[in-house]
Amino acid sequence: MATTRRTRFSRRIPDHVTDELVVVLKKNDTALQFNDLFELVYENLKAKNAVSGGEEMLRLRAYEKLQNLVTRGLVEKKGKSYTGQEGIEQASSAYVAAQQAKQQAKQQA
Numbered sequence: 001m002a003t004t005r006r007t008r009f010s011r012r013i014p015d016h017v018t019d020e021l022v023v024v025l026k027k028n029d030t031a032l033q034f035n036d037l038f039e040l041v042y043e044n045l046k047a048k049n050a051v052s053g054g055e056e057m058l059r060l061r062a063y064e065k066l067q068n069l070v071t072r073g074l075v076e077k078k079g080k081s082y083t084g085q086e087g088i089e090q091a092s093s094a095y096v097a098a099q100q101a102k103q104q105a106k107q108q109a
Contacts, residue, residue: 014093016050017041017058018065022092025075025084033080038062 020041025032032040041062045051051058066082069075074088089095 016045017061019092020044021062021065021069022088026088031078031081031083034063037082
């Protein structure tokens with residue numbers, strides 16, 4: 001029996017949730033609890049008409065993205081409060097796209 005080869009799913013479109021987390025954490029100098037942080041992110045996404053899947057699903061996605069940022073060292077977690085660190089803009093889709101474009105230009109040269 002032949003085995004199927006599994007490939008890892010990679011999302012190629014901009015990640016609006018992570019982008020908004022970066023914007024909110026970069027803008028605020030104070031530590032924010034998750035609920036306050038989520039409310040700001042949710043309002044920003046609603047203003048951009050980028051909310052899909054309902055508020056509870058978005059809350060889960062935002063929490064997962066935030067924990068990924070903590071793991072990467074771009075966000076500091078103290079108790080239940082989160083603070084953006086230096087270099088948090090590295091997590092934004094625009095930064096990643098610029099780095100990829102720079103690498104492609106370097107490879108073509």
